[in-house]
Amino acid sequence: MEQEKRAVRCIVCPLSCLGEVTIEKGEVVAIKNMTCRRGEDYAREEIVAPKRMLTTTVRITGGELPLLPVVSDRVLPKDKVMACARYLADIVVRAPIKEGDVVCADILGLGVNIVASRSLAAANPR
Amino acid sequence: MNEKQYDVVIIGGGPAGLAAGLSASQHGAKHILVVERDRELGGILQQCIHNGFGLHRFDTELTGPGYAERYINMVKANPSIDVLLDTMVVDLAPDKTVIVINSVDGMQKIIGKAIVLAMGCRERTRGAIRIPGTRPAGVLTAGAAQRMVNMEGYIPGQQVVIFGSGDIGLIMARRMTLEGAKVLAVFEIMPHSSGLTRNVVQCLEDYDIPLHLSHTVTAIHGTERITGITYAEVDENLRPIVGTDKYMDCDCLLLSVGLIPENELSRDIGLCMDPLTGGPVVNQERETSLPGFFAAGNVVHVHDLVDFVSEEGEIAGHFAARLAQGEKSLSAQIYSVVPGHGVRTVVPQKIKVLAGEQGAAKLYLRVTETQRKITLSVSSGGQTLLEKRFPVAKPGEMIVLDLQAAHLDKIVGDIIVEIKR
Numbered sequence: 001m002e003q004e005k006r007a008v009r010c011i012v013c014p015l016s017c018l019g020e021v022t023i024e025k026g027e028v029v030a031i032k033n034m035t036c037r038r039g040e041d042y043a044r045e046e047i048v049a050p051k052r053m054l055t056t057t058v059r060i061t062g063g064e065l066p067l068l069p070v071v072s073d074r075v076l077p078k079d080k081v082m083a084c085a086r087y088l089a090d091i092v093v094r095a096p097i098k099e100g101d102v103v104c105a106d107i108l109g110l111g112v113n114i115v116a117s118r119s120l121a122a123a124n125p126r
Numbered sequence: 127m128n129e130k131q132y133d134v135v136i137i138g139g140g141p142a143g144l145a146a147g148l149s150a151s152q153h154g155a156k157h158i159l160v161v162e163r164d165r166e167l168g169g170i171l172q173q174c175i176h177n178g179f180g181l182h183r184f185d186t187e188l189t190g191p192g193y194a195e196r197y198i199n200m201v202k203a204n205p206s207i208d209v210l211l212d213t214m215v216v217d218l219a220p221d222k223t224v225i226v227i228n229s230v231d232g233m234q235k236i237i238g239k240a241i242v243l244a245m246g247c248r249e250r251t252r253g254a255i256r257i258p259g260t261r262p263a264g265v266l267t268a269g270a271a272q273r274m275v276n277m278e279g280y281i282p283g284q285q286v287v288i289f290g291s292g293d294i295g296l297i298m299a300r301r302m303t304l305e306g307a308k309v310l311a312v313f314e315i316m317p318h319s320s321g322l323t324r325n326v327v328q329c330l331e332d333y334d335i336p337l338h339l340s341h342t343v344t345a346i347h348g349t350e351r352i353t354g355i356t357y358a359e360v361d362e363n364l365r366p367i368v369g370t371d372k373y374m375d376c377d378c379l380l381l382s383v384g385l386i387p388e389n390e391l392s393r394d395i396g397l398c399m400d401p402l403t404g405g406p407v408v409n410q411e412r413e414t415s416l417p418g419f420f421a422a423g424n425v426v427h428v429h430d431l432v433d434f435v436s437e438e439g440e441i442a443g444h445f446a447a448r449l450a451q452g453e454k455s456l457s458a459q460i461y462s463v464v465p466g467h468g469v470r471t472v473v474p475q476k477i478k479v480l481a482g483e484q485g486a487a488k489l490y491l492r493v494t495e496t497q498r499k500i501t502l503s504v505s506s507g508g509q510t511l512l513e514k515r516f517p518v519a520k521p522g523e524m525i526v527l528d529l530q531a532a533h534l535d536k537i538v539g540d541i542i543v544e545i546k547r
Binding site: 009010011014015016052053055056057059064065066067069071078081082085086089099117118119 | 306332517
């Protein structure tokens, strides 16, 4: 039987358990060395479908600053984080922007919106 | 010189200063001024674009700018709070005179009935850790790079080495990677990372960035621009081991080697300082050794959660407002809080025990090393006031203990905070 063991360091609480996950035919069959159920759930998700929030910046014109910080409105698949960041590198928005404004809807068809994490006023013409 | 009077003058418009201003207003102060040297309020939160802020305070995970905006909106909506932006404090006097300067109003004299120090902290630099070698461009602190990358639109390098595994360094490893740079390695002199496990996993392991523990940078190379570094393994005394040194090409070195409370102004007015925290000695009301001067946030001790910074700002703002309104302090005994076995720092360093009714007091402490299953004890005159068990205690994660009025009543001498053996 083809078995693979992978170490997963838990980030749920400061205990930072180092779990050992046994995978057989792409499925989690055993989780060892986690102190609690939350750690086991975390380890399973990290193996099956790891997800992350994305925070980055996009360019903004006519604003008080040249960059607008943005955040995903929910977690997205870990293996898509880099592609989303590179996609957002080419996006330009225009000031003024309000916190929560959607900067990029349904990014890369993932069903996740990228929203402004702050408001940014238009620059005063000098 | 133009002269203005305020009830409470707050130096610094970051999370501590904003919370202090709002709290001062809630406790009756009518004329409050926040002095901020940057072009906007929010402090370092504005460059911390990652999420994870506000879990305690707002019960949700906000980004740094998102957390700041909630406070800024409350401050802007409050008619009792004035804000001076782009303004430096050039002098602070023990009589609570603050001299400020900006390019619009010039020099102004501000007289406060109470002052709140909320200047935050700054990063240790190359000078503080004395890395040998040449002095080329491209060597900067992680926080300076964070501001360039997240707010100003510059990338400080494409082939990046990070020295120090503090949280800002880890966060910047991910940021530089997302912006298209290559982070070659993170070196940490200690045998463990000083950052949160979550950041080691999500900022380094996610991007296959190697973390070399027990390693130091022994030389910086390059004339105009950094061209590379030499690194080496260290022994148990943190000294480089001869013969383990190797060379690595890079065009940027970021330093994440610790934070120091920014207390030039505090020293100018002769405040009593705590050599362990690097901040002023305060009591549970966050009043310093000089009556009428309060302090809160990273200027007192470096925090790991902004939620606690806001909480401390509220305490300082509250008592500053009461003093500004002429409330006479009741006669009180002052006792010292002493870090005992296994405890490195405790804030506040003093506890004021009133003759009449007591308030509560929170102790914020850091342990000396990571330990599992510990019991923290607070005692005075040989009598235990409080004991609390923790499944794990780490130096990088501040622990909070609540002392209630009943505990304060039992204080008869120095208050010892220690891990029970």
